[in-house]
Amino acid sequence: MTTTTQLDPTTVPSFDVADPAFSITSDEVHAARERSWYATTNYGIAVLRYDEVSRLLKHPKLRQGSVQWPAHNGVTEGPFAEWWASWILNKEGEEHHRLRRLMNPAFSPKLIGGLVPRFQALAAELVDAFERPDHCEFMREFAEPYAARVIAIMLGLPEDEWPIIAREATNIGLAMGVTIQSELPTIEGALERLYAYADALIDDRRANPGDDFVSTLVQATRDSDTLSDQELRDGLVLLIFGGYDTTRNQLGLAMQTFMAHPDQWRLLAERPELGGRAVEEVMRVNPTVRWVTREALEDFTFEGLDIAAGTTVHLFSESAGTDPRVFGEAGFDLTAERKPHFGFGGGAHHCLGHFVARSDMSEALPLLARRLRDPRPAGESTWLPDSGNTGPMTLPIAFTPGA
Amino acid sequence: MKIIVDLNLCQDHGQCAIAAPAVFRMNDDGKLEYEEIAEESRRAEVEEAADVCPVQAILIEG
């Protein structure tokens, strides 16, 4: 235990978050939230309520908490460890700010807005291509090709190469599990192939610059500083990895939530302008990033709790997003005005790709609502553990075809 | 140019302070502080700050 508490320890709940059976959205977690704003975990503390999550997310005494992950799992050198260390997510202070300033223009809402018609066309094309008129495996036939082709559209890669993006991003994702060390050859093979992709893109856009996303990154200048070739390739591979799995999983979770709320799905079909609200409401109650990680930079006291330097702080996004102190007994309602959710994290590391993710999902969901009427589970679905980053592995559904 | 931040929307993410540190900054409590009037020479970075604000709380007048 790295924390000491001044509160009565018998009132502080405790979770084994490393147990694969632990569910971060369970009644146990929600009941704990009613007793205490935090729980202790095997790594440090878990924060359960909206207000405390909101404040700690941006707290000056905390840094993003993922940097030590490979080292904690025995991976301290080699291409993967070097790539991980290069991530903007794992930089702090001026080093982080510099990367963010150089990457910002490529992610501006203006540049992304131009891609919306392509997102719409893509969603329609995928539904048209379903193998059966009234049934689909939602992850394989929609969420995966949609998420991967959105990345291809953004980066200007040939869209028919999407299975490579999906496969290599999934392979790199093995690094997020506790088996990272034994999977290292697969992970580093994927990294090498994505590097080759990124290098070819960078060379091409240097030679033939346009006003697209990669050209904007390649040409980004701030106070006569630019991104080096190494930074560009590391960054592009991070974007492929960071943008694919999250979007895929969030779409699957959206379908899960809407199947449980058929009235809201019908409403979305009638009022496609609620697409943006649908994304926010889904990410409030069913975020794919179930916890956002922080690490204490120095000893400090928060709400009477002493937090020692080095403590891992997990901010539970679903628990905060359904906190009755803020949301009452609110159900799932696209027409309600809500306070912001934490599905994209926050503070200095707030998701850089959120405009893209918001705009592609807010196009996909209303189209799906119109075309896939009365969706319902059709057989066994399979799921990632309900912690960290989650979502369906497979999600077979039946529906009534709509126009 | 005049800068208005809708403090009801602002969530203190501090992205504006990264994009335009001469105009926006986060204080020791992690709260936003900013100049309400900025020099014309800062326009590009202030526009970028407005662009990147995750909740689009920044308005530029003039």
Ligand code: HEM
């Ligand atoms: C539904 C889709 C997505 C979700 C749920 C998501 C979620 C997140 C979260 C939770 C963080 C960490 C924030 C923190 O620690 O406070 C993050 C960071 C980041 N995301 Fe996303 N993301 C999504 C899509 C994307 C896309 C499409 C891209 C790029 C194409 C992207 C690029 C990034 C980058 C570069 C960071 C690191 C930012 C930094 O450290 O400054 N994300 N995202």
Ligand code: SF4
């Ligand atoms: S970026 Fe937006 S939300 Fe964040 S501090 Fe600045 S104005 Fe507030």
